[in-house]
Amino acid sequence: MSQRKKPKTTVRSKSSRNKQQRQQTGVKKKWKPSSKRWLSRQAKDIYVQAAQREGYRSRAAYKLIELDDKFRIFKPGQSVIDLGAAPGGWTQVAVSRVHADTPGGGQVLAVDVKSLDPIHGASISNRDILEENTVGEIHDILKGDADVVLSDMAASSTGHRKTDALRVMTLCEAALEFANTVLSPGGCFVVKVLKVGAEVELVKRLKQDFSSVRHAKPPASRKDSSESYIVAMGFRG
Numbered sequence: 156m157s158q159r160k161k162p163k164t165t166v167r168s169k170s171s172r173n174k175q176q177r178q179q180t181g182v183k184k185k186w187k188p189s190s191k192r193w194l195s196r197q198a199k200d201i202y203v204q205a206a207q208r209e210g211y212r213s214r215a216a217y218k219l220i221e222l223d224d225k226f227r228i229f230k231p232g233q234s235v236i237d238l239g240a241a242p243g244g245w246t247q248v249a250v251s252r253v254h255a256d257t258p259g260g261g262q263v264l265a266v267d268v269k270s271l272d273p274i275h276g277a278s279i280s281n282r283d284i285l286e287e288n289t290v291g292e293i294h295d296i297l298k299g300d301a302d303v304v305l306s307d308m309a310a311s312s313t314g315h316r317k318t319d320a321l322r323v324m325t326l327c328e329a330a331l332e333f334a335n336t337v338l339s340p341g342g343c344f345v346v347k348v349l350k351v352g353a354e355v356e357l358v359k360r361l362k363q364d365f366s367s368v369r370h371a372k373p374p375a376s377r378k379d380s381s382e383s384y385i386v387a388m389g390f391r392g
């Protein structure tokens with residue numbers, strides 16, 4: 156007696172079934188309202204458009220350009236460490252301003268817990284600044300002291316404003332501790348903070364360590380964001 160073959164069943168994921176249904180019915184994927192708002196804001200944002208046109212990896216690049224235009228942070232030939240560098244907009248700006256992409260120019264070291272695609276003129280270190288060995292490992296990569304330490308580090312958002320601000324503050328403090336071990340006298344430290352009051356203690360410490368401490372909200376920083384930058388210059392060593 157011939158046995159009937161069982162029909163083959165292919166197990167497909169829910170998302171692939173949904174995709175096939177959408178293709179058959181011509182119905183497009185529905186975006187969440189928050190994603191729609193984000194996409195529409197990105198499409199209209201002049202800094203996003205400029206970054207695409209000028210080859211910067213992030214709109215954040217313009218924040219550093221504006222900070223440097225105002226405070227004259229960089230000089231050709233300097234040594235810069237960029238903490239929280241991914242995807243690399245700030246690193247691109249630093250490379251260009253210290254001429255790290257030309258022989259005899261400066262040096263730029265980009266550090267991030269996420270991996271970064273190579274940037275001509277920069278060294279990349281894929282590390283978590285909060286881990287114990289990171290500071291020593293960065294010192295091993297560096298040739299000498301640094302003139303500028305940048306920190307645009309941000310932890311992923313929890314949606315809770317105070318918790319986010321405290322997490323950013325932990326990163327700021329780690330960045331400052333690191334800057335204290337690596338900056339040469341007269342050096343500069345630029346750090347992102349979320350302004351909810353928790354930054355007061357940090358500013359006190361910065362005033363002890365640097366001769367000038369100034370707050371800045373560059374035009375490229377979105378008005379509805381609580382982020383702001385502190386530019387500390389004249390490291391006392």
Ligand SMILES: C[S@@+](CC[C@H](N)C(=O)[O-])C[C@H]1O[C@@H](n2cnc3c(N)ncnc32)[C@H](O)[C@@H]1O
Nearest residue numbers: 213215239242243244245268283284307308309
């Ligand atoms: C706002 S993004 C930086 C954008 C960057 N300045 C640019 O112009 O492209 C913040 C970065 O901080 C990094 N970060 C957060 N916590 C970190 C940590 N503990 N150590 C190193 N990087 C960290 C994140 O991975 C993220 O890439």
